[in-house]
Every structure is written in structure tokens, then in C-alpha cells.
Amino acid sequence: MRARSTRTSPALARLVRLRRRLTVLFAATTAACLVVLAFVASSIDDRSRADGLDKEIARRADGLARAVWMDNGTLHLEPLAEDTLAREPGALAVLSEPKAPKAPTTGKNPEVRWSRPGPAALPDDARLDGLWRRVREQQETVYATETSRDGKTLRWAASPVWDEDSIGAAVLAAADPGPGERDHETLVRWLALGGTGLVLAAALVGHLLSGRSMREALRALDQQEQFLAEAAHELRTPLATLRVTLEAGSAAESARLVDRMGRLVGGLLTRARVEAGAQEVELTPLRLDQLVEQVVDEVGQVRPGADIVVTAAPVVVAGDPDLLEQAVRNLVENALRHGGATPVEVRVHPGGVAVRDHGPGFPSDASAASGGGGNGIGLAIVRWVADLHGGTVALGPAPGGGALAELRIGAPKRER
Numbered sequence: 001m002r003a004r005s006t007r008t009s010p011a012l013a014r015l016v017r018l019r020r021r022l023t024v025l026f027a028a029t030t031a032a033c034l035v036v037l038a039f040v041a042s043s044i045d046d047r048s049r050a051d052g053l054d055k056e057i058a059r060r061a062d063g064l065a066r067a068v069w070m071d072n073g074t075l076h077l078e079p080l081a082e083d084t085l086a087r088e089p090g091a092l093a094v095l096s097e098p099k100a101p102k103a104p105t106t107g108k109n110p111e112v113r114w115s116r117p118g119p120a121a122l123p124d125d126a127r128l129d130g131l132w133r134r135v136r137e138q139q140e141t142v143y144a145t146e147t148s149r150d151g152k153t154l155r156w157a158a159s160p161v162w163d164e165d166s167i168g169a170a171v172l173a174a175a176d177p178g179p180g181e182r183d184h185e186t187l188v189r190w191l192a193l194g195g196t197g198l199v200l201a202a203a204l205v206g207h208l209l210s211g212r213s214m215r216e217a218l219r220a221l222d223q224q225e226q227f228l229a230e231a232a233h234e235l236r237t238p239l240a241t242l243r244v245t246l247e248a249g250s251a252a253e254s255a256r257l258v259d260r261m262g263r264l265v266g267g268l269l270t271r272a273r274v275e276a277g278a279q280e281v282e283l284t285p286l287r288l289d290q291l292v293e294q295v296v297d298e299v300g301q302v303r304p305g306a307d308i309v310v311t312a313a314p315v316v317v318a319g320d321p322d323l324l325e326q327a328v329r330n331l332v333e334n335a336l337r338h339g340g341a342t343p344v345e346v347r348v349h350p351g352g353v354a355v356r357d358h359g360p361g362f363p364s365d366a367s368a369a370s371g372g373g374g375n376g377i378g379l380a381i382v383r384w385v386a387d388l389h390g391g392t393v394a395l396g397p398a399p400g401g402g403a404l405a406e407l408r409i410g411a412p413k414r415e416r
Contacts, residue, residue: 012218012221015214015217015218015221018210018214019207019210019211019214022206022210023203023206023207023210024203025206026202026203026205026206026209026210027199027200027202027203027206030198030199030202030203030206031195031199031202034195034198034199035195038188038191038192038195041187041191042184042187042188042191045184045187046184049180049181049183049184050177050180052180053155053175053177053180054143054155054157056175057090057143057155057156057157057173057174057175058141058143058157058159058173059085060085060088060090060092060157060173061141061157061158061159061171061172061173062141062159063083063085064080064083064085064086064092064094064159064171064173065159065160065161065170065171067079067080067083067085068080068094068161068169068171069161070161070162070163070168070169071163072163073163073168075094075096075113075161075168075169077094077113077114080094080114086116090173090174090175090176091115091116091117091121091122091148091154091172091173091174092114092115092116092171092172092173092174093112093114093115093116093122093171093172094112094113094114094115094161094169094170094171094172095110095111095112095113095128095131095132095158095169095170095172096110096111096113096168096169096170097110097111097168097169098110098111109125109126109128109129109132110128110129110132110170112128113169119149120148120149120150121148121149121150121152121154121174122148122149122172123146123147123148123149123156124149127144127146130144131144131146131156131158131170131172132158132170134158135158135159135160135167135170136160136167139160139167140160141157141158141159141160142157142158143155143156143157143158144156144158145177148174152176153176153177153178154174154175154176154177155174155175155176155177156172156173156174157172157173157174158170158171158172159171159173270322270323270326274388281320281323281388282320282321283318283319283320283389284318284319284320284321285316285317285318286316286317286318286319286321286324287314287315287316288315288316288317288319288324288348288352288353288409289312289313289314289315289348291321291324291325291328292310292312292328292346292348292353293310293312294325295325295328295329295332296308296310296332296346298329299329299332299333299336303336306336306344307341307342307343307344308332308336308343308344308345308346309343309344309345309346310346310347310348311345311346311347311348312346312347312348313348313349313350315348315349315350317389317409318389319389319409320385320388320389323385323388323389324385324389324409326381326385327381327382327385327386327407328353328355328407330378330379330381330382331353331355331378331379331382331405331407332344332346332355333378334355334378334379334405335355335356335357335359335403335405336357338357338359338360338403339357339358339359339402339403340357340359342357342358342359342402343357343358344356344357345357351408351409352391352406352407352408352409353406353407354404354405354406354407355404355405355406355407356398356402356403356404356405357398357402357403358398358401358402359402359403360403361397361398361401361402361403362395362396362397362403379393379395379405382405382407385407386407386408386409389409389410390409390410391407391408391409391410392408392410393405393406393407393408394406394408
């Protein structure tokens with residue numbers, strides 16, 4: 001049996017590279033989609049947490065700004081002692097204009113009139129002045145992230161307290177953004193880990209799917225390479241013999257070799273056209289016994305003196321007459337070529353055609369069913385024809401010596 005080459009053909013190498021590119025493309029596309037989704041999810045979560053925190057501190061600052069009140073420049077803080085908002089966790093403060101003869105226009109830092117838990121939880125004077133100026137300029141609740149005097153970073157909301165038609169004070173409420181930021185960082189880490197796992201899974205799935213989709217192509221490529229190797233081997237022998245016979249001047253032998261080469265090339269072309277879709281397989285009811293007898297007569301005319309015995313029972317099959325004729329001829333000629341001067345027995349039975357010779361038989365490692373044993377282009381074509389007709393080819397030793405090749409025809413099979 002012909003040893004299979006371990007070399008990687010250019011076509012196979014291209015398929016392998018294509019599979020790798022498809023795997024990378026599948027993983028890269030998945031990664032790009034996951035990055036976009038993770039970015040959107042992270043942004044939404046970050047914005048949602050920030051908005052939630054701002055709403056919480058604004059609720060406290062606005063509520064307390066409505067609780068305290070001013071009367072002709074006098075700030076009344078008594079409600080803070082009873083308001084539940086003032087007892088909720090978080091830093092609080094009330095700012096007002098510093099006490100001076102020209103308080104509304106002094107431009108000095110605002111005065112802290114009330115704070116909780118104490119001055120250390122407040123930003124420094126410059127940042128308090130900035131919040132105070134923004135409240136007076138925008139005349140609405142403003143927000144800022146500031147560092148307190150004890151080193152903590154807090155999110156502040158400052159709401160105005162109105163004294164008739166002017167702003168006389170501002171209530172500040174703060175909350176720690178740290179827990180929300182840590183939860184956001186945890187979410188981002190899980191998104192990164194989950195995305196990495198999904199990309200790896202996508203790469204694996206893409207690799208498996210691309211391999212599955214290319215399985216038929218790889219199988220066809222392997223069969224094609226084996227078929228071409230067998231064709232080259234099979235054609236090399238008659239070419240060498242033809243050269244010798246031409247030099248010896250044997251016209252009859254030369255004509256026979258040319259005829260054999262023509263049939264081999266014809267078989268190759270037929271297979272190429274069918275597999276390329278340029279020629280369809282015509283499956284019609286036919287008498288297999290009559291087809292075999294016709295093939296044997298034609299072989300006898302080409303090879304005078306050939307000892308061929310036909311045993312045929314009436315058998316009707318559905319098949320392509322040209323392809324079946326070619327397959328039977330290849331079996332008969334193979335038996336004549338390898339059986340020597342011994343008789344060749346051809347038997348037609350309901351399951352197909354059996355051809356036996358009384359020669360040395362197949363080597364022990366060449367006996368095979370319809371698999372890929374390397375027994376020449378003739379038997380390769382027979383296997384192909386059998387596959388098209390839903391059948392098989394069995395090769396093995398014959399009882400009592402010699403070789404037995406059997407073409408079994410099953411349910412018709414269309415070429416995919």
C-alpha cells in the first residue's frame with residue numbers, strides 16, 4: 001500500500017492558515033463587541049452611581065435649606081435640631097455672609113454658622129468660598145468633589161437659602177463616593193475577567209467551528225492528493241512501456257497502451273467534471289449483466305487471447321451507464337494485468353460485480369475495503385464510482401488463491 005506523504009501541501013497549508021485567520025477574526029470580532037458593551041455598561045454604571053449620589057446629597061441639602069429660614073438678615077438654625085435629615089450620616093454645614101458692616105459686598109470668605117460632625121470634615125476656606133460664590137452666581141444647587149481638612153474626599157451639594165429676593169446662606173451636605181467607586185471598580189474587574197473568558201471561549205468555538213466547516217474540504221483535498229499521486233504512478237508505467245514498444249517497433253502493443261492511457265485520462269477528466277459540477281451523474285435503470293458482457297467483449301477485442309469467463313444473471317440497477325462501464329472495465333483490466341495468463345472470472349450477482357483472477361493476489365497490506373488503499377488510479381476510479389452509487393469496493397484474496405475485487409452497488413447517491 002502506498003505510504004502517505006507527511007509533507008504539508010501548499011493547499012493544506014493555505015487551509016490551515018485560513019482556519020487560523022478565521023479563529024483570530026472570530027475572537028477579535030467578539031472582543032471588539034465585548035469591549036464596546038463593557039465600555040457602555042461601565043459608563044452607564046459610573047454615571048448612574050454618580051447621579052444617585054448627587055440626588056442623595058441634593059435631597060438632604062435642599063430639604064435642610066427649606067427647613068432653615070432668614071428674617072431680615074437673621075439666620076434661624078433652630079429647625080436643624082429636630083429635622084431628621086440633619087441626623088442622617090454624612091457631613092453637613094451652613095454658610096452665610098461674614099458678619100461685617102457691609103456684609104453683602106465684603107467679598108470675604110463665608111462664615112461657617114453650623115457644621116456636623118465638625119470643622120475637620122469641611123473643605124478649606126478657599127474651597128468653601130468657591131462653593132459659596134457658585135451658589136450665589138448660579139442661584140441653584142451646585143455640586144463639587146472636594147477634599148476635607150482631615151484628608152477625605154467627599155462629594156458636596158450646596159443649596160441656597162433665600163432671604164426675600166437674595167441669597168443669604170447656603171446649606172452643604174456631603175457623602176463619601178468611595179463605596180460607590182469601589183463597587184464600580186469591582187464591576188469593571190468582573191467585566192474585564194468575564195470579557196477575557198468570553199473571548200477565549202469565542203476563540204475556541206471559532207476554532208472548532210472553522211475546523212468543522214473545513215472538515216469536508218480537508219477530506220476532499222486529502223483524497224484529491226492521493227488520487228493525483230495514484231494517477232501519476234499509474235500513468236508512469238504505460239508511458240515507459242510505450243516508449244520501449246515504440247523503440248521495438250511493436251505497433252499493436254503501442255496501440256493497446258495508447259488506448260489504456262486514453263481510458264485512464266478519460267476517467268480522470270470525467271471525475272474532475274463531475275466533482276466540479278460541470279457534468280451530472282445520470283442514474284437510470286439498466287441491465288447490469290448486459291453492461292458487463294458488453295465491456296468484456298470490448299476488452300476481448302482490444303486484448304486478443306484474453307481468457308475471461310462471464311457468469312451473469314439478469315440484474316437491474318439504477319446507475320450511470322458510462323461510469324459503471326468504466327468501473328467494470330478497470331476491474332477486468334486490472335485482473336488481466338496482474339493475474340498473468342490465468343483465467344479471469346467475472347460474476348454478476350444482485351449485489352454487484354465480482355472479478356477474480358488466479359494470479360499472486362494482493363499483498364497482505366493492500367487488502368482493503370473501499371477505503372483509501374493505494375492500488376492505482378483504476379481502482380481509485382472504481383471506488384469513486386461505487387461511492388456515487390451508494391456502494392463499496394472490496395479487495396481481498398480469493399478462496400484457493402488469486403485476488404478478488406468486488407463492486408457492490410447500493411442505493412444511488414448524488415454527488416454533493
